[in-house]
Amino acid sequence: MLGCLGRGVIMTEHKIRNMEEFSAKCGVSRPTVSKYFNDPNSVRKSTRDRIEAALEKFDFRPNVYAVNQNRRLTKNIGIVVPFVADPFFAELARNIERRCIDAGFSPSTFSAHGSVEHENEILETLRSMRPAGVLLAPLGRASDKRKIESFCENVPTVLFDCNIEGIGVPFIGSNNFQSVPLMVDYLCRTGEPPCFFEMAPVNPNANKRRDAYRLAMERLGHEPKILRVEGQGWEFESIGYGGGMRAFAEGGFGSSTVLCSNDRLAIGLLAAAYESGVRVGLGAGCSLRVAGHDDHPFSRFTCPSLTTMAQDYKAISERSVETLLALIEGGSADDSALSGLFDGHLVLRASA
Amino acid sequence: MLGCLGRGVIMTEHKIRNMEEFSAKCGVSRPTVSKYFNDPNSVRKSTRDRIEAALEKFDFRPNVYAVNQNRRLTKNIGIVVPFVADPFFAELARNIERRCIDAGFSPSTFSAHGSVEHENEILETLRSMRPAGVLLAPLGRASDKRKIESFCENVPTVLFDCNIEGIGVPFIGSNNFQSVPLMVDYLCRTGEPPCFFEMAPVNPNANKRRDAYRLAMERLGHEPKILRVEGQGWEFESIGYGGGMRAFAEGGFGSSTVLCSNDRLAIGLLAAAYESGVRVGLGAGCSLRVAGHDDHPFSRFTCPSLTTMAQDYKAISERSVETLLALIEGGSADDSALSGLFDGHLVLRASA
DNA sequence: GCCCATACTTTACGCGCGTAAAATTTATAT
DNA sequence: ATATAAATTTTACGCGCGTAAAGTATGGGC
Numbered sequence: 229m230l231g232c233l234g235r236g237v238i239m240t241e242h243k244i245r246n247m248e249e250f251s252a253k254c255g256v257s258r259p260t261v262s263k264y265f266n267d268p269n270s271v272r273k274s275t276r277d278r279i280e281a282a283l284e285k286f287d288f289r290p291n292v293y294a295v296n297q298n299r300r301l302t303k304n305i306g307i308v309v310p311f312v313a314d315p316f317f318a319e320l321a322r323n324i325e326r327r328c329i330d331a332g333f334s335p336s337t338f339s340a341h342g343s344v345e346h347e348n349e350i351l352e353t354l355r356s357m358r359p360a361g362v363l364l365a366p367l368g369r370a371s372d373k374r375k376i377e378s379f380c381e382n383v384p385t386v387l388f389d390c391n392i393e394g395i396g397v398p399f400i401g402s403n404n405f406q407s408v409p410l411m412v413d414y415l416c417r418t419g420e421p422p423c424f425f426e427m428a429p430v431n432p433n434a435n436k437r438r439d440a441y442r443l444a445m446e447r448l449g450h451e452p453k454i455l456r457v458e459g460q461g462w463e464f465e466s467i468g469y470g471g472g473m474r475a476f477a478e479g480g481f482g483s484s485t486v487l488c489s490n491d492r493l494a495i496g497l498l499a500a501a502y503e504s505g506v507r508v509g510l511g512a513g514c515s516l517r518v519a520g521h522d523d524h525p526f527s528r529f530t531c532p533s534l535t536t537m538a539q540d541y542k543a544i545s546e547r548s549v550e551t552l553l554a555l556i557e558g559g560s561a562d563d564s565a566l567s568g569l570f571d572g573h574l575v576l577r578a579s580a
Numbered sequence: 581m582l583g584c585l586g587r588g589v590i591m592t593e594h595k596i597r598n599m600e601e602f603s604a605k606c607g608v609s610r611p612t613v614s615k616y617f618n619d620p621n622s623v624r625k626s627t628r629d630r631i632e633a634a635l636e637k638f639d640f641r642p643n644v645y646a647v648n649q650n651r652r653l654t655k656n657i658g659i660v661v662p663f664v665a666d667p668f669f670a671e672l673a674r675n676i677e678r679r680c681i682d683a684g685f686s687p688s689t690f691s692a693h694g695s696v697e698h699e700n701e702i703l704e705t706l707r708s709m710r711p712a713g714v715l716l717a718p719l720g721r722a723s724d725k726r727k728i729e730s731f732c733e734n735v736p737t738v739l740f741d742c743n744i745e746g747i748g749v750p751f752i753g754s755n756n757f758q759s760v761p762l763m764v765d766y767l768c769r770t771g772e773p774p775c776f777f778e779m780a781p782v783n784p785n786a787n788k789r790r791d792a793y794r795l796a797m798e799r800l801g802h803e804p805k806i807l808r809v810e811g812q813g814w815e816f817e818s819i820g821y822g823g824g825m826r827a828f829a830e831g832g833f834g835s836s837t838v839l840c841s842n843d844r845l846a847i848g849l850l851a852a853a854y855e856s857g858v859r860v861g862l863g864a865g866c867s868l869r870v871a872g873h874d875d876h877p878f879s880r881f882t883c884p885s886l887t888t889m890a891q892d893y894k895a896i897s898e899r900s901v902e903t904l905l906a907l908i909e910g911g912s913a914d915d916s917a918l919s920g921l922f923d924g925h926l927v928l929r930a931s932a
Numbered sequence: 933g934c935c936c937a938t939a940c941t942t943t944a945c946g947c948g949c950g951t952a953a954a955a956t957t958t959a960t961a962t
Numbered sequence: 963a964t965a966t967a968a969a970t971t972t973t974a975c976g977c978g979c980g981t982a983a984a985g986t987a988t989g990g991g992c
Contacts, residue, residue: 246978257941262980272939272988292708293649294978298947313674313877318665322693334705336688341674353686356644465881495881502883503930525665529817529847531854531883578855598948609971614950624958624969646948650977 250288254279265290296358305333305552306354306362310347310390311462312339314492315525317365320389323545324363331553333360342462344370351379361552365389368431386552386566388544390431398555398566400548404433407537407572408440408487409447411519414574415485416448419517422485423453427467427493428460437489437521453482468496476504485517485580491527491536494520498530498579508532509578517580521572532578540570596640606634617642648710657685657904658706658714662699662742663814664691666844667877669717672741675897676715683905685712694814696722703731713904717741720783738904738918740896742783750907750918752900756785759889759924760792760839761799763871766926767837768800771869774837775805779819779845780812789841789873805834820848828856837869837932843879843888846872850882850931860884861930869932873924884930892922 244250251258256275264271264279271279282288296302305328309317321337328335336357340347347367354362361384366376368390377395379385391399415422424441426434438454445452457471468488475481488494497518498508507514509532520527523538551566596602603610608627616623616631623631634640648654657680661669673689680687688709692699699719706714713736718728720742729747731737743751767774776793778786790806797804809823820840827833840846849870850860859866861884872879875890903918 248978258979259942259981260940263940266980270939275940289704289708291649291978293645293710294947295980297643297645297649297949298978298980300980312664313667313670315665315667318670318691322665322691325693329701337691339670339674339689341677349681352641356641358645465878469881495878499881499883499885503885526817526847526878529821529851531851533851533855600948610949611951611972612970615970618950622969627970643948646977647950649979650948650950652950 244286244288247288247290250282250286253286254282262290265295301360301556302358303333304357304359305335306350306357306359306364307335307337308340308347308350308354308362308364308366309337310340310365310367311342312337313341314462316491316522317389319525319541320365320545323541324388324549327545327549331549340367342367344372348372348375351375355379355383359383361385361556363388363548363552366392366431368433369429384552384555386548386555388548390433393432398551400544400551400568401433401570402539402544403569403571404436405440405443406569407521407539408437409444410572410574411487411521411537412441412444413448414576415487415517415519415580416450418580420484421445421448421450422487422517422519423455423481423483424489425455425457425468425471425481425486425493425497426489427457427464427471429489430460430462434489441487455481455486464490464492465496465499468493469500470496472497472500473504476500476506481516484515486519488518488520491520491522491524491534494518494534494536494579495524495526495530498532498534502531510580519580523572523575527575528577530579535577535580536575537572538575539572543570596638599640599642602634602638602640605638606631614642617647653712653908654710655685656709656711657687658702658709658711658716659687659689660692660699660702660706660714660716660718661689662692662717662719663694664689665693666814668843668874669741671877671893672717672897675893676740676901679897679901683901692719694719696724700724700727703727707731707735711735713737713908715740715900715904718744718783720785721781736904736907738900738907740900742785745784750903752896752903752920753785753922754891754896755921755923756788757792757795758921759873759891760789761796762924762926763839763873763889764793764796765800766928767839767869767871767932768802770932772836773797773800773802774839774869774871775807775833775835776841777807777809777820777823777833777838777845777849778841779809779816779823782812782814786841793839807833807838816842816844817848817851820845821852822848824849824852825856828852828858833868836867838871840870840872843872843874843876843886846870846886846888846931847876847878847882850884850886854883862932871932875924875927879927880929882931887929887932888927889924890927891924895922 247258247261251261256278260271268276307321307324309321312318325335338350363386365388373392376392380397385397387397387399389401424438426438429435442452457467459467488497501508501516506516508516508518520534520536523536527534527536547568599610599613603613608630612623620628659673659676661673664670677687690702715738717740725744728744732749737749739749739751741753776790778790781787794804809819811819853860853868858868860868860870872886872888875888879886879888899920
């Protein structure tokens with residue numbers, strides 16, 4: 229490729245193979261270049277300029293594998309969500325990714341796709357990646373608690389969205405005991421007190437929401453009514469649909485207001501209502517009100533649009549990353565003291 | 581940790597630090613162990629058994645960074661989708677991931693989150709990962725064509741879902757010229773010929789679907805009617821909703837049947853119809869039929885449920901991975917000859 | 933002008949493993 | 963039993979970079 233004739237007319241820049249060659253082009257020693265890549269501000273401005281000038285001409289990048297092999301701690305951060313096909317988690321992951329990049333780390337996102345086996349595989353993979361830290365939203369009840377626990381002992385980890393209680397790991401999530409009562413209160417003010425529509429709980433959030441519902445109802449002097457539908461897995465819409473169809477066939481919910489454990493369940497229920505000829509909403513001719521929880525990205529586009537409790541995506545992702553970075557910096561500081569729960573806010577739409 | 585008293589009662593298995601130590605525990609040489617990890621069947625059964633026995637006792641795993649540094653080609657495969665918050669892509673990615681793992685590779689999935697900058701970042705990251713191959717679903721029109729082209733020259737790549745034409749890279753996707761005419765034909769048989777509802781095309785698929793619609797209509801002796809709505813970005817539902825609201829306000833679509841360029845657009849349109857008091861479906865009292873394209877995971881739960889063309893997820897993911905593996909094996913074989921388009925099938929639901 | 937802190941260079945070692953070549957063992961065929 | 967092929971061990975080198983130590987250059991303050 230490079231002409232040997234020595235004409236020197238067009239000196240084809242032969243590819244830089246390693247940091248040694250690159251440092252030669254800079255007129256700077258390799259260790260200094262190495263220092264530069266670890267922290268550009270750790271070298272004098274004049275040398276920084278020389279390196280960056282050469283960087284534009286040759287676009288060299290240190291070999292990630294060699295770098296990570298030799299660093300005590302890699303700059304990798306693992307992000308694990310239970311089910312990325314749920315736009316709620318996709319959105320959360322996107323936010324978190326961005327923040328990690330901005331903090332100078334290299335995030336890699338994994339989805340357990342709803343399966344424990346896959347979640348365990350991911351933890352194994354993550355282990356061998358020796359990440360600086362991990363942001364983990366576990367499957368929940370289905371998770372292999374011991375594996376997660378032993379993982380957290382070896383890798384700085386922050387749990388988000390779904391807690392695994394009693395393992396002393398920081399947790400960032402939503403405050404269900406604030407959000408659910410707020411919704412219950414709104415629903416009671418504006419119509420018949422709601423019943424609670426849930427599936428077999430996949431995680432602590434589901435349990436807390438039910439408990440919060442019960443408490444809120446009792447505090448308002450109403451009798452809680454809980455309707456649990458069958459079904460498992462992560463096809464919540466399908467479960468909500470099936471449960472809805474059966475309830476409508478058997479004569480309704482025992483209340484003209486239904487508070488769903490989450491939006492996806494509500495989406496299924498709305499489909500069932502539509503198919504059953506039950507008009508949902510506030511207007512005349514409507515016989516049912518439906519509310520959800522989470523402000524799922526699609527809840528704006530349901531028919532009718534879904535009244536729901538918005539989780540504070542931004543705060544959760546921001547605080548999760550902050551907490552992890554603090555954990556990475558400060559060694560293994562006091563753990564669960566770093567936990568944080570965020571309030572949600574009411575999103576009033578047409579369904580309730 | 582390890583008692584120094586020599587009692588030997590409980591010999592705490594001190595952590596294996598590297599392959600050297602591990603091979604000692606096996607009573608096998610390190611190069612042989614190395615061979616084993618590259619291909620367990622490349623060593624004699626007796627030694628394989630010894631290694632695997634030790635493997636259970638010490639759960640040693642080769643350092644991924646050291647491995648990848650020294651191998652000519654890593655076992656990594658990059659998977660890139662334009663927007664993972666779209667469950668369609670999440671589903672595709674999940675399928676592809678699984679197949680890569682089964683083939684003995686380590687997939688990492690990335691989402692461009694709808695932004696070119698992010699897509700380019702991902703390509704850079706991917707480059708420094710020196711992957712064996714990459715499965716890339718580009719953003720489409722928004723993509724930086726030159727960067728993708730230069731990337732494909734250096735890394736074995738298979739495009740899926742969305743083609744970048746004229747760069748000689750294998751492409752696996754859906755056959756829009758089969759699927760759209762099929763839908764058009766069905767709609768014409770059962771009611772008024774459809775108009776076509778689209779947004780500014782984000783990728784070649786959108787263009788092809790429109791062209792296929794036009795052709796199909798002309799072939800059936802009907803006049804094509806195309807309604808393009810404004811809006812950009814990846815919030816298709818929102819665009820469909822906005823376009824729908826305006827169309828209903830201005831007196832409809834010029835046909836009582838609307839074929840949408842994709843399901844997400846249709847989901848937005850259905851929301852607009854509902855809000856505008858327009859009944860969608862086949863039954864009495866319905867004034868509009870709506871059909872989509874893709875069999876989006878949520879299209880079962882729209883109100884009414886959405887009649888659509890199902891893309892063959894399984895075939896696309898399977899063939900994409902197969903093609904990439906062939907590309908990896910056979911060096912840079914004849915490229916675009918490996919392309920493949922798959923037929924879709926009609927999914928009849930309540931909306932049309 | 934000297935002193936000293938800082939930044940840099942040189943030199944050197946190690947990380948954990950792939951991989952090649954040569955010597956040796958083991959299994960299979962004759 | 964002997965020849966032959968296959969598998970394994972030994973030995974050795976290299977990958978690209980982090981990092982430490984010791985020496986050299988740089989620059990600011992007095």
